Amino acid sequence: MTHTAEQKRETARKHYNASLELCPARQLLEAISSKWVTLVMLALEDGQQRHSELRKRIPGASQKMLTSTLRSLERDGLVDRHVTVSVPVRTDYELTRRGRSLLKIIFEMKEWAEENMDDVAASRLNHDRHKLDFS
Numbered sequence: 661m662t663h664t665a666e667q668k669r670e671t672a673r674k675h676y677n678a679s680l681e682l683c684p685a686r687q688l689l690e691a692i693s694s695k696w697v698t699l700v701m702l703a704l705e706d707g708q709q710r711h712s713e714l715r716k717r718i719p720g721a722s723q724k725m726l727t728s729t730l731r732s733l734e735r736d737g738l739v740d741r742h743v744t745v746s747v748p749v750r751t752d753y754e755l756t757r758r759g760r761s762l763l764k765i766i767f768e769m770k771e772w773a774e775e776n777m778d779d780v781a782a783s784r785l786n787h788d789r790h791k792l793d794f795s
Contacts, residue, residue, distance in 0.1 A: 708754040
């Protein structure tokens with residue numbers, strides 16, 4: 661029995677289980693949930709940027725970490741790299757359509773964190789105080 665491409669994708673989707681250690685979906689989830697991926701994606705929201713511009717927008721990101729993150733995002737099809745032959749060579753990065761679709765989710769997480777940070781901070785303080793009381 662032959663299946664359409666959509667049927668094959670649906671069958672594959674049913675077999676992915678991010679709870680399983682070797683599941684490709686789990687590996688992707690681990691990759692896209694990194695702090696640096698989140699910060700790079702947010703920085704690229706405004707459009708194409710050079711490596712040096714991204715470093716300025718993401719305090720604490722080393723050149724090595726930023727390069728590694730950009731390569732990973734490019735490999736996953738979330739970022740495009742554009743090289744302009746000039747002296748010096750110019751390299752720009754921008755989100756792909758797939759990257760923009762993930763950016764929507766990242767913005768929701770960012771908004772949630774900003775809206776809930778005060779309550780989370782209070783919970784952490786209460787937890788730590790309670791833990792000290794029993795030490």
